[in-house]
Amino acid sequence: MTHRTIPCGPGNPLRVVVVGAGAMGQNWLTAVTDEPGTELVGIADLDLDVARRSAAGLGRPDLPVGADAVALAADTDAQALVNVTVPAAHHPVTATALFAGLPVLGEKPVADTLGRALSLAAASEVTGELFMVSQSRRWNRQLFALRGMLEELGAIGTLTTEFFTSPHFGGFREEMAYPLLIDMAIHTFDSARFLLGAEPVSAYCQAYNPPWSWFSGDAAASAVFEMEGGARYVYNGSWCSPGAETSWNGAWRASGEKGSALWDGDNEPVLVADIRPAERPRSPYEGVGGALRVFAESLRTGSTPMGEVHENTMSLAMVEAAVLSARTGQRVLLDDVLDQARAAALREETRSDVRAALAGWPSIRGVLASRHQAPPAAAPA
Structure with a gap:
């Protein structure tokens, strides 16, 4: 799918309203202020x-503010929105912006439901406007390097993540x-999909809550996903595991036919294989600022960015599949989860043009996959 382009760049920056x-x-707000584009x-x-207060904290007390993002965008001649609202507001804010002719860069998750x-x-298809989800932890130079190592290992048998921390958030979590x-x-x-270059086929998950947990719900889980290609x-x-905590990026191991690759989530990944790795340039993108730069570049060039709504949606599908498996105790097929989600979307959607687009998809997986493209080209370190 192509999207509308906007002439923008360092000499002609993209005019942005941040929502939330x-x-x-x-x-x-800091990233948009610091990015030359x-x-x-x-x-x-x-x-x-x-x-x-946010405007004053940026040293711009006269910056326009408002409660209605689209109205504020019209008043300020904004060309795009960055949606940092709570998940329940992602759908209404983004949909309204797209139909007002505003491309959107949003925080994860893409929406509160699949x-x-x-x-x-x-809606992105109907309007021709770009909707990209930041999913900021994917924009990590070490993760890009780990993906390069997986490409050296031949066929991958198993990819694992260990994630153990003990945050005391308070509040809704x-x-x-x-x-x-x-x-x-x-x-x-989302990072697993990126590393493997493959989509999930099925999920089996058990969720549980250790007796000492300060969470009301299940704060620990183990899940196995079958991915395309086997x-x-x-x-x-676990979110209630004090002592020997992992990185917030998790600790990773990939096992392939030619060896293994390890990443502790904070330092450079390590290739453990009797092969000479290819020289690979470093990714020029990192974190929130990297996602913002790619969003602006995609609007300028018409390219489809990593994190475009179709590509990103399968990460949320993995979450819903894992939760459904945990609730039922059964292995769950991702295609069934996608079918159920489309049925729910058709029941809830109020716009006839969006419903027609949804109903016209011959294969949900096929439509989502058709928007994929390779990661952005890296630049020399």
Whole structure:
């Protein structure tokens, strides 16, 4: 799918409104301000005092603010939105922006449910506007290097992630039914798809809560995903595991026909194989700022970025499949999860053009996969 392009660049920066001025919003406000290819022209938040304080904190107390993101974008001649609202607001804010002619860069998850994620993918098709999900932990130079190592190992049999931390968040996370799976595991699931270059076929997951846990819901989980091509991705994690904690990126091991690759999540990955690795340039992209730069470049060139809504949606599908398996105790097929999500989207969607687009997809997996492309080209270190 092609999307509308916008002439922008360092000499003609993309004019951006950031929606959501909470803790994560501050990171995005800084990134938009620091990136030469973007210009912050407004801050939208339902709490105008929070928006004003954010503007003042940037040294721009006169920066326009508003409660309605699309109206603020019109008033400021903005060309794009960065959506950093809470997950429940992702669908309404993004859909309204797309139909107002505004491309969107959004925080994960793409939406609060897989059905609404599919609706947003269809809305992007109908409007011809780009919707990209940041999924910021994928924009990690060490993760890119690990992917290069996997390419050296031939066929991959098993990819594993160990994730053990003990955060005391307070608030909504400690009341969720499946806090680890729903709020955190999407990062590692998304990275696994990127590393393997493959999509999930099935999921089997057990979620549980250790007796000492300070979470109300299941804060630990073990999951096995069958991936296209036969590899298995194995996730084992806990949010109530004090002592010997892993990186927030997790600890990774890939086992292939020619050897293994290890990454502790914080330092350079290690190739353990009797082969001479190819020289590979480093990725020029990193974190939130890297995602923002790719978004602006894609709008300028018309290229499809990593994280485009169709490509990113399968990461949320892995989360919903894992949760469904944990609830039922059964192995779950991803195609069944996708079919159920489309049925939900068709029931909920109020726009006839979006419903028609959804109904017209001959294969959900096929439509999502058709938007894939290789990672951005790397630049010399």
